[in-house]
Structures are given as C-alpha cells and as structure tokens.
Amino acid sequence: MDISELKSLLISAKSELNSMLSLNRTKKVKYEEKQYFELISFLSLWNATGENGSEVMNTIDDVPNGDSLMQQLQKLNLELVESQFDAVFDKQFRKQFNKKKKPKVIAIIDIHEQETYSKEKRTSLDIRGGKHKNGTNFFFKFATIQILYKGKILTMKVKIHRRKQSLKSIVKELVGHVQKYARIKVLLLDRGFRDVDLFNELEFIQVPIIMPCIKDEKAKKEFVKARGKFNVVKYWLRNKRREYADVKLLMIRLSNGKEIGFYTTLSFVWLHTAKYYLNLYAKRWNIETGYRLQNMFLPKTTCVKGVVRYFYFCYAVAMHNLWIYLKNVVQGISLTVLTMKVVLVYFWVTTHLVKES
DSSP: OOOOOOOOOOHHHHHHHHTTTTOOOSSSSOOHHHHHHHHHHHHHTOOOHHHHHHHHHTTTTTOOHHHHHHHHHTTTTHHHHHHHHHHHHHHHHHHHOOSOOOOOOEEEEEEEEEOOTTTTTTTTTTOOOEETTEEEEEEEEEEEEEEEETEEEEEEEEOOTTTTTTTHHHHHHHHHHHHTOOOEEEEEEOOOGOHHHHHHHHHHHTTTEEEOOOHHHHHHHHHHHHHSSSEEEEEEETTTEEEEEEEEEEEEEEETTTTEEEEEOOOOOOGGGHHHHHHHHHHHHHHHHHHHHHTOOOOOOOOOOOHHHHHHHHHHHHHHHHHHHHHHOOOOOOOOHHHHHHHHHHHHHHHHHHHOO
C-alpha cells in the first residue's frame, strides 16, 4: 500500500465514523452537521480545544467556531450519545471480528478519570469524588470494557460513571453488553473493584474474574502459612452488612522473594502454573496502553457539562478503535498514531489550500 492508498483508506474510515454520528439538530442555521464533525475530527487529531481548533481551520475554510460547537454538544443528552457510540462500536466489532459464532474473549474493565476544578463539583451528578490527584478530589469518570481475542483488542462500550450509580450496576451493564457479542473467558479487574456485591453478581451471571488481592491482615496470614512458590486456598470476603463472597486466593512467590496474590473465581485453577496467571493478568496492561493512545485522540475542553466530556471521550475511543483496525489492515506501512494524524491533517490542509487557490 502506498501513501495515496493509505490516504484514501483513512479518509474513508474517518468519514464513515462521522457519518454514524448526529448532533440531532432540529434545523440547519448556517453550518451542516458534516462541518461540525470535521471540526471535531480536527480537534481530535490535534488534541486541541474548540476555540483554538476552529481558529486554525478558519484561516483556510469557513467552519463553526468553538462556542457554536459547544452549544450543539451541550444540547445532546447522555442516552443519545451512548446509543450512537454503541452503534459505532458495534460496527467496529463486526469489522474487527468477522465471525459467525461468538468468540471466547478476555474482557478488561477499568475506570478513566478526568480531573475537574469546577464550582459545580459538589452538586453535578456527572462528577464523582476520588483519590486526591493534581490538586483535586473530583473527577469525571468513564468506565470502559475492552475485549481481547487472538491478539486483537477493541473497546466495546463506554459508560459515564455518574454520582448516584453503583459500581456494580456499571460493571453489570458493561458485561451484559459484551455478552451480546462474545463469551467471556475471564474478566480482569484492578483492586478498586473489590466489592462483595459485585463479586456475587458476576458469579451469578457466570463471569469468572481475576484481580490482585489486597494484603490486609487476613490475607497476610494466608501468605505466612503458604509453602512453596504457588499456593491456592479457598477464601472469602465480607462487607459491612456481613454479606460474603467466595473466591480463591492465588499466592505466588517470585524468585526474588516478592509475593503476589490474586482473587479469582476461575474453576480448576490447579490445572495451570503460576506463570500462566501472571501472564493472564499482564494482559490487563493492554487497557493502560490503550488509555495513553486514546488520550492522543482526545479533544481538549474545560467544559463542565458531563455530556460534552462523554462525547469527546467516546469519540477518542472510536478513533483509537479505528486506528487499531487499520493498523492490522494496512500492509507495507507502519501505521503509528502519529502517521495516521499526519496523513489526515495533511490531506485536509492540502485539499482546502487547493480550494482557496
């Protein structure tokens, strides 16, 4: 594939993504929806704010300004944004995993935080508290679920984690969505998901988990009793309401003496070695890498409206999914995120310069 073919492929893919989205406007005033989404794409590629991006674009073309874009995005509601991007991710899944039967996948859930210093931080239903970071304890939080199958990875759904929503309800919805498309071999979680209600719900819907254990006093006693490099014991967790969740505690002692523990509800754990579980959980780092790359497609904003933040984050995830798919399709060219950005921006600039001349 040469650069000309790559350019055509990228333009077609980006246009297809934008064509699936709508600002749900009742009437056209001056600009078409296509122009708004061209601006959003430009902001995504440059990690720019609406004001700065529109200022650059308006040097060679007439596009909506940043304030106009914000007004349009703020008129959307969370349900509409979610349903539109569900449809986008559905199409991306069918392109990435062109299978008649449901694939058996590894699923990964995590929470992505965006700091906020808004005066509405204590009243907005879209803003939640959290651990102190970068001078604030308040964040917009987005839960994502990714699937991993034969080296291919894709984000399947994004949920904004609002103030009055429980973690259990968010995880249940994400898992239920993936189960429409695939069978979940195991769900990888981090320590922040340790919750008795959540564990019991996942056991009820037959989704096994693995997550690092918290070395509290109870767990430390088990490590003291453990012998050898790999041990498995029956274990239980209890919440403040004295409700219990049954798990297994995997205890692994590395050659350097470091001890690592996992909670799991997987069956027949003795069939595998300690290395198997270490390698299995290491696949969770795919999502951490994914977040860094998704952020490379994230438009910047100081807007404190959850629907705007949600739309921008979903758009970044969709662009990241698009890059993952094209990276596997393109032959003969190393399609890095930077390459994708440069080709798309260069095409836009040269096309519009031709118009101007």
